Amino acid sequence: MKELVSQWFDQSAPFEGILACGVRHLDRSTVTKSWSDGFTDLAIDNALRCVADLFQVLPINRVASGRVRWVYQDGLLHCERRSDGPCLGIFTVRDESAFDAAGLERMFQEFQALAQVAVA
Amino acid sequence: MPQKRKKVLFVDDDAKLLELIRQLMSFLSEDSWEIFTAPDVSRALRLLQDQRIDLLVIDIHMPVVDGLQFLNLLQRKYPNILKVVLTGDATEDYRARCLNNGAELFLEKPREEGGWRTIHATLHELARFQPEEGFRGVLRRVGLADVLQMECLARHSVVLKVSTGSTQGTVCVKDGQIIHSQCDGRVGEEAFNYLLSLGGGEFEVQPYAEPPKRTIEGSWEFLLMEAARQRDEASESTPPPTPSAVQTESVFCSQPAAPLPVERLTPPIIPIIEAAPEEAGIQDRNPPSGHHASDASRPQVDEMLVCSLQGEVLHEWKCANPNNRVGLLEFISQKARQLAQGLPLGDFDRVEISGPQTRAVAQIQDDRALFVRTSRVPVEGEANSFGA
Numbered sequence: 001m002k003e004l005v006s007q008w009f010d011q012s013a014p015f016e017g018i019l020a021c022g023v024r025h026l027d028r029s030t031v032t033k034s035w036s037d038g039f040t041d042l043a044i045d046n047a048l049r050c051v052a053d054l055f056q057v058l059p060i061n062r063v064a065s066g067r068v069r070w071v072y073q074d075g076l077l078h079c080e081r082r083s084d085g086p087c088l089g090i091f092t093v094r095d096e097s098a099f100d101a102a103g104l105e106r107m108f109q110e111f112q113a114l115a116q117v118a119v120a
Numbered sequence: 121m122p123q124k125r126k127k128v129l130f131v132d133d134d135a136k137l138l139e140l141i142r143q144l145m146s147f148l149s150e151d152s153w154e155i156f157t158a159p160d161v162s163r164a165l166r167l168l169q170d171q172r173i174d175l176l177v178i179d180i181h182m183p184v185v186d187g188l189q190f191l192n193l194l195q196r197k198y199p200n201i202l203k204v205v206l207t208g209d210a211t212e213d214y215r216a217r218c219l220n221n222g223a224e225l226f227l228e229k230p231r232e233e234g235g236w237r238t239i240h241a242t243l244h245e246l247a248r249f250q251p252e253e254g255f256r257g258v259l260r261r262v263g264l265a266d267v268l269q270m271e272c273l274a275r276h277s278v279v280l281k282v283s284t285g286s287t288q289g290t291v292c293v294k295d296g297q298i299i300h301s302q303c304d305g306r307v308g309e310e311a312f313n314y315l316l317s318l319g320g321g322e323f324e325v326q327p328y329a330e331p332p333k334r335t336i337e338g339s340w341e342f343l344l345m346e347a348a349r350q351r352d353e354a355s356e357s358t359p360p361p362t363p364s365a366v367q368t369e370s371v372f373c374s375q376p377a378a379p380l381p382v383e384r385l386t387p388p389i390i391p392i393i394e395a396a397p398e399e400a401g402i403q404d405r406n407p408p409s410g411h412h413a414s415d416a417s418r419p420q421v422d423e424m425l426v427c428s429l430q431g432e433v434l435h436e437w438k439c440a441n442p443n444n445r446v447g448l449l450e451f452i453s454q455k456a457r458q459l460a461q462g463l464p465l466g467d468f469d470r471v472e473i474s475g476p477q478t479r480a481v482a483q484i485q486d487d488r489a490l491f492v493r494t495s496r497v498p499v500e501g502e503a504n505s506f507g508a
Contacts, residue, residue: 036464037464038463038464039463039464040462042462043461043462043463044463046458046459046461046462047459047460047463050455050456050458050459051459053219053455054451054452054455054471056212056215056216056219057216057219057220057448057451058473059216060216060217060220061220061444061445061447061448062440063448063473063475063478063480063493064473064475064476064477064478065473065474065475066474066475066476067473067474068471068472068473068474069471069472069474070456070459070468070471071468071469071470071471071472072460072465072466072467072468072469073465073466073467073468073469074464074465074466075463075464075465075466077459077465091463091465
């Protein structure tokens, strides 16, 4: 599964407004991509760790999660965790009219669909 | 200049392991750590009272008070001490619960010597970024005058940085004498008296730095008395907007600001509870997609909590456990700060959590934190048609 996700991630195309993205696997390894200065592999890896921490903590607090969006002054981080563990985090520009929402959705749908592919 | 030794406290009920840790960590840290050990929570708490511990490493399974309960207590009493869990029982469930209770890291006890090197390297990295100097700890409702009095009596040389949402100022104390103050264009005694008249805010005691010039003469006792007199006079003419106290070291990671009194919060919130989240000030113009609710439904607020940045619940509505919600807000605040490290994201505003049926928003503002959970309910007409 990890290889499948990594392969998909490598091939995934950027969309308008994306700054960087990354996948954190169940074994806590990460793959990252960046299209913007300042988004280093190390910093994205650190961000994904925090993302995974929140996904772990939410059920304890009885908060159902599907999509989590972190809103900062200069950017957004959109995240989803698949039921089998890996998390996808996508950084976009803050201005919602300046990024391709359909591209973002497509990326999450493909990420979620990979779980079905693996089962099949 | 030699680097200050880090004080690291290990808490574990296994005496042999503690001794092993002491020896290994002393060796690996090349004596740059001062290592303390405690076999139980009560002795750990005593050490925390006596020593300024930089890093605390805790086992989970301990008798009487276990690591999770201890973390919870520490998060309330010592929120700014770095806390790490080191356990032989590294399950995902424990990991989540420890992180939820304020642990920075959750590490598995190594089974071979090489693993201890990794543990040391990890702890070393974590401890490295701690400030060397400054004020730490939690003091609630402490007046600036109290702090200044303590610093002057102890003949310290420090810079007291004071801030509220809109105001920032400093008071310089040199060898126990107040020698300079500035605040938003004011200098000298005018600035000093203004700062001491503030109704609330935060302060930080920083290492002394020489001010550009001496703007205050006279004894600190007289200055404090004069400031108190002016404050009393002002309070007789107009009621103070906030409690006359400052609080230190917010448990949230946000810009410091004066806490709002509860009575100011309550009235605007009541009407919006029945309203849509958009009207409640929650920016919901473009919710995260992927979980779009039907158009034939409307949002309903299921629970709401507002707390101060010190973790005090200011308002709650239908929260089953307000303390847990405060804990979650603290956790999100901590993670939001860590997440943005090294990234050009700017200030954190909020996190939006969308589930299949519900949506939650946790927002950390300058002066308070907010948690709102909503769900969507069918609009009346549609509900009838479903029932038909």
